[in-house]
Amino acid sequence: MKLFLSLLFFVFCTSILSSGEKRGAVAFTFDDYHGPRWLKADAIFKKYNAHATFFIVGGLSKEKLDTMKKLQQMGHSIGLHSLRHRDVYTPKTGKLHREYFEKEVKAQYDLCKKEKISVCSFAYPNNRRNAASDQLLFPHFDYLRAGLGKEKKMIFYPLVKLEKKMMLGGQGLGKYYKTDPVQVKLLMEQAAKSNSLIVFFSHDIRPDAPGISMPAELLEELLAHAAKLNMNVIGFNEISALRKKYGKAKK
Numbered sequence: 001m002k003l004f005l006s007l008l009f010f011v012f013c014t015s016i017l018s019s020g021e022k023r024g025a026v027a028f029t030f031d032d033y034h035g036p037r038w039l040k041a042d043a044i045f046k047k048y049n050a051h052a053t054f055f056i057v058g059g060l061s062k063e064k065l066d067t068m069k070k071l072q073q074m075g076h077s078i079g080l081h082s083l084r085h086r087d088v089y090t091p092k093t094g095k096l097h098r099e100y101f102e103k104e105v106k107a108q109y110d111l112c113k114k115e116k117i118s119v120c121s122f123a124y125p126n127n128r129r130n131a132a133s134d135q136l137l138f139p140h141f142d143y144l145r146a147g148l149g150k151e152k153k154m155i156f157y158p159l160v161k162l163e164k165k166m167m168l169g170g171q172g173l174g175k176y177y178k179t180d181p182v183q184v185k186l187l188m189e190q191a192a193k194s195n196s197l198i199v200f201f202s203h204d205i206r207p208d209a210p211g212i213s214m215p216a217e218l219l220e221e222l223l224a225h226a227a228k229l230n231m232n233v234i235g236f237n238e239i240s241a242l243r244k245k246y247g248k249a250k251k
């Protein structure tokens, strides 16, 4: 009986894999605010049934809120990126700004709540963070995003080990970051193979974008590659669903 059950389980698992269950996940994130061009870029995401996360900086005007709502309706995630793009600690001294949430984030946070914009994540301005700043912000957010730190080595987060609260480090994409599409595609393949989540960040999205922004052609190339690899391409609001599907929270 035991053997029969294990055999049944094996057949069940293989059938899931061969039925094409997605493996690995990639989260493209975009910081600051480039509302009109982000809305335009949705056509590229839509083509590949993919979603992104947009981390918003600054005060939230009606126009900005409308754009955020539109992005949310398109299936993307909205995250916060502070009011004035200030560091959470003083780089020279390492001194943590204990009032950071109240002074730099709360106004955005409360308005999103009021306007029914679902926010579960925050991207650190200038990618500056430490363990103490994570503890300061985790009561308000499930997922925090920064860069890769000094090592600049891609971090792979196995989907079976996703937690309810996580700080996720990502790699910058764009000319400033000297992005090599071949290298990025290899990272994606590694993530698919190891069934892990990888995170990228950029800013604006437009054709032949310079500097720290995402060239639209590169975005399309990477989304096509994710589709080929049958990967999940998700916004941060979808991480909890991934956690339930693949990870510890699985029923």
Ligand SMILES: [Zn+2]
Pocket: 031, 032, 057, 081, 085, 125, 126
């Ligand atoms: Zn920023």
